Structure formats: C-alpha cells, structure tokens
Amino acid sequence: MNQRRLLDTTDLAILALLYQDARLNNKDIAEQVGLAPSSCLERIKKLQLDNIILGSKLEVNLQTLGGNIQAMISVKLSDHNRATVDRLQKQWLTLAEVLSIYHMGGDIDFFVHVSVADTSHLRDFVFNQITAHSEVSHVETALVYEHSRSNTLPNV
Structure with a gap:
C-alpha cells in the first residue's frame, strides 16, 4: 500500500x-x-x-536549439485499451520533438507538447508520427505563444 x-x-x-x-x-x-x-x-x-523528490530537470531555451514553434497536439483515439495507450505514449516519448505528454480523461486522450523548427516540421510531425497510427481518430493542433511555469510549490 x-x-x-x-x-x-x-x-x-x-x-x-x-x-x-x-x-x-x-x-x-x-x-x-x-x-x-x-x-x-x-x-x-x-x-x-521516499520518492517525494523525484529528480530535477534542466530548463532550456528551445529557440537557441532551433525549436522556434511549440504546439499542443490533442489526440483522440478510437481504441482505448491499455496496451494501445501505453504503446503510443512510450513511442511518442522517444521522439525528439516531444517535450511532454499528458494522458487525459474526458473527450481528449492525449495532449502532446512539442517543439519544432517551423510549420512544415509541425505538419510533417503530425502526419508522420501522430495520424499515421490507425488508432488515432482525431487530431487538433494549437500553437503555444508562451509557456510559463510556476516556481511556487503547490499547496495541496
């Protein structure tokens, strides 16, 4: 327990x-x-x-590495079995463009946060890495204008 x-x-x-x-x-x-x-x-x-501190992360200015565009890709699946969800999440996390993946409840199954060089790169990524999977039934992409992260420990 x-x-x-x-x-x-x-x-x-x-x-x-x-x-x-x-x-x-x-x-x-x-x-x-x-x-x-x-x-x-x-x-x-x-x-x-006690696994309260899980590690630390390095924050990088992605634009200095050529990541000129960030986007959130919402993904709906037609197949919701555990093996499919785990396989897609594991596969997408290995891709250089992927910053993070949120497995969601509700209408959207995943939000995939990516960083890409330009709009062509984004289009190719969505077609080649996301919609190429037969289990993906719908995709929407939203550009990220700015990303901010709180540096205050949540009070839960």
Whole structure:
C-alpha cells in the first residue's frame, strides 16, 4: 500500500526552495531553513528515498536549439485499451520533438507538447508520427505563444 508520508514545515520549506531553484546547494538551503548542513542533507536524502523528490530537470531555451514553434497536439483515439495507450505514449516519448505528454480523461486522450523548427516540421510531425497510427481518430493542433511555469510549490 502506498502510504503518504507526513511532511513537517521544515521538509516543506526545503521542497519549496528546491522547487523554486533546484540548483541551490545544501549549505544555502540549510541556512534558509535554519538547519545544520548535515541535518539538511539527511532530510533531502530522506525526501529522495521516499520518492517525494523525484529528480530535477534542466530548463532550456528551445529557440537557441532551433525549436522556434511549440504546439499542443490533442489526440483522440478510437481504441482505448491499455496496451494501445501505453504503446503510443512510450513511442511518442522517444521522439525528439516531444517535450511532454499528458494522458487525459474526458473527450481528449492525449495532449502532446512539442517543439519544432517551423510549420512544415509541425505538419510533417503530425502526419508522420501522430495520424499515421490507425488508432488515432482525431487530431487538433494549437500553437503555444508562451509557456510559463510556476516556481511556487503547490499547496495541496
């Protein structure tokens, strides 16, 4: 059974700092939360061991790499069995254009967030990688004008 670990205010403060900037070093975190560096490091290791901290990600300016257009591709499937969903998601995640995939409930089965060089690249990607699958029954593409991410730890 997956039991939720109760986090105290110090754990939450550590998480909030790392969520805001995962590059912070242990000494700076310890100072900001009022712990000795060794105690802070032990808490961070425990948060990792308990799968509360799953890793950290690098944010890249995609335009410097030629990703001039981002889009969200909504995908409806005609076949909703688990094997199909898992296979498509796994396959699409290997594609260089794919930034993330959201498996959805409701009318849309997937949102596929992509970065491409230009509109021709986007069109070819949709035709060759998305609609080429017989299980895909409908696709709509929306351009992303701007993407922002909160750096505040959610209060759930």
